[in-house]
Amino acid sequence: MSLRCEVLAIGTELLLGQVVDTNSAWIGGRLAEAGISCYYQAKVGDNHDRIVAALRAGLDRSDAVICCGGLGPTQDDITREAIAEVMGVGLRRDPAIEAGLRERFHGREVPVSNYRQADVPEGASPVLASTGTAPGLICPVGPKVVYAVPGVPSEMREMVGGPIVEDLVARAGEQATVRSRFLRVWGVPESKVAEMVAPRFDVLEGGPTTIAFLASVTEGVRVRITTRAVGPEAPAQATAALDAEEAALRELLGGSVGGVDDDGLEVVVGRLLAQAGLRLAVAESLTGGLVCARLTSVPGASTWFAGGVVSYTPEVKRSVLGVGPGPVVSSEAAQEMAAGVRQALGADVAMSLTGVAGPDTQEDRPVGTLFVGLDLQGDVVARGAVLGGGSRQLVRERAATYALDLLRQRLLQAH
């Protein structure tokens, strides 16, 4: 059984929602990479008794707890005292840390409260950071251990990524690796994806490899493959297991797999355009620049993206893009917008979006109405859809994703 380590984030601001705890997610990722199991993460406020209780609960369930935050110089930084209570020891003032504090203040007087940061539970070892004043702590509790690191992300990362993960791996004895890979699927709902890959659940049952699903409006469905391997060959074994499972899933999912890991829809579309040697122009109405912004988030987009026109008002649609009289939320207008922007910008391929983002209906069309026009070197088509309701922002994001996926499919067909 692998070593188990929990994460405890400390700070009332985390519970009140004033600060989002991103540290725990980062620590979780590093533990997984190092093959340490992390089954539980928690947040508590700056309260002595609750921190002590949370540390004890963590040590009951697991071999180690990394606690993050509450090591600063102010009155509400009480992590040191709570750990000392769990260890059943007092605090000692560490002369080396004290000297380091004086050095950091470059001769200026050190605020008295800062000296609290030199207090260390008896039997604990400090972990010094290259920046910041708060040292981390490695605190043995019988055969188990509590680590304390500051809540400042850069200091926390330096300590956890270095000495703390090293200490954990040394304690674990065995070398285990956990790796994940994502297959990106668009245009298929999560439940349908789950049905398509259902046979794999039986095959994988009880083994070291698992699959799971994550769905979001802008990211489509991500199928996560996670595998665990032990021993000196663990990294190579883990990679082989991921490769094998990816192949099996691609067999079941076919062409709906658009990419791997960080390949967003905009990356995939850009790759298809670059491969075909085509340049894209985009005309946006309801999405108001979202599609262009997503495309230009890809480094090097200028090789396959010419630009776009945000034709937000009917007048701009008509004057700049040559859209004729008649309704602007229509299949015809979408086709005219696509053809118009391709010509105006001298591009090979063009896409257009017109529709109703809300909150009000437009031209008697309901919120969520979308028409996408595609012009592939003069071959112009349009597709209409009514996306689900929801907020204006959600409708706009769904529309951008829907249109980019249509373009992806069209480019795949064409080449």
Added chain:
Amino acid sequence: MSLRCEVLAIGTELLLGQVVDTNSAWIGGRLAEAGISCYYQAKVGDNHDRIVAALRAGLDRSDAVICCGGLGPTQDDITREAIAEVMGVGLRRDPAIEAGLRERFHGREVPVSNYRQADVPEGASPVLASTGTAPGLICPVGPKVVYAVPGVPSEMREMVGGPIVEDLVARAGEQATVRSRFLRVWGVPESKVAEMVAPRFDVLEGGPTTIAFLASVTEGVRVRITTRAVGPEAPAQATAALDAEEAALRELLGGSVGGVDDDGLEVVVGRLLAQAGLRLAVAESLTGGLVCARLTSVPGASTWFAGGVVSYTPEVKRSVLGVGPGPVVSSEAAQEMAAGVRQALGADVAMSLTGVAGPDTQEDRPVGTLFVGLDLQGDVVARGAVLGGGSRQLVRERAATYALDLLRQRLLQAH
């Protein structure tokens, strides 16, 4: 003593650090506003026994647990089963939810796995959302209660912000209210804002009202006023305290307060344009549509926003906007872009952005270089800046915020 409610986020992806749990922070904020104490938040993976143990531990410590995630249609969504075990009951299939699922699929066949979402623990009540297929659950456990909501933020927010907080407040009996208000400041660094409002800290010391600062690239500096009141008059008292503190802070901050609460820079700019009866056009290069997308996120933007041109390549800058020969990352090009887009779109006011988003330098200019052009009814100016480094996305967001704040200042001067 106030009612205690914990938050349990469910999903292996949260522990592995593949997704950052922002839901718990949001829920924590809402609980604080409603005067419900939240002393503990936790994350567990998609594992039946550990979800059950975490729910039991939460119910031991607190009166209620909101658990978030694991309600989807796939095999790893097991929250329903875990809650049923904690309640000591079985699952029943809810015919109303089943009918709702069929309706959502508009006559298409419902994937069999989706029907799992119609399973409800005996004795629990479903909470239906306006979007999405997974209903939330209110699950009494003796005198205590477990709430379950989907992990999709929009669905979670609708359910927690509405029926779940209402149910908690009804259970709490005592009416305590915690309210916050944000004053939005742009163009002034956080440390300077803190200095300007420093006198208020002494006045507020020991009272029920506090102030704090939050700074971000896209949001500027937000000065948060928080106050707490108890008793039947609590809501009115809290509002009066917020009004008084807002007035005191505005006295100190003067014209740098651009708005309140959700007034983003785009909302403030839109308001100024609408008041002046002017219509804006935007030409974007390095930001690639981000500025247009932010402006059109405001409902009713079409009354003051004509549209934009994303002139991503030099050719489009020259052909569509009439930018002359010479470098495109320059003050001259920014002025030409602004004048060109104002003319092309028939607008009153125009703004342009050209610069270097990275990762590579361009025309020997470093990453972070920005030129903003402003054309107010024919009066054309440009301003250059070198924004700090960072990722491509960070540079683009900083550039958009910088330009929108320049436009805000210019509109304030002009009218």
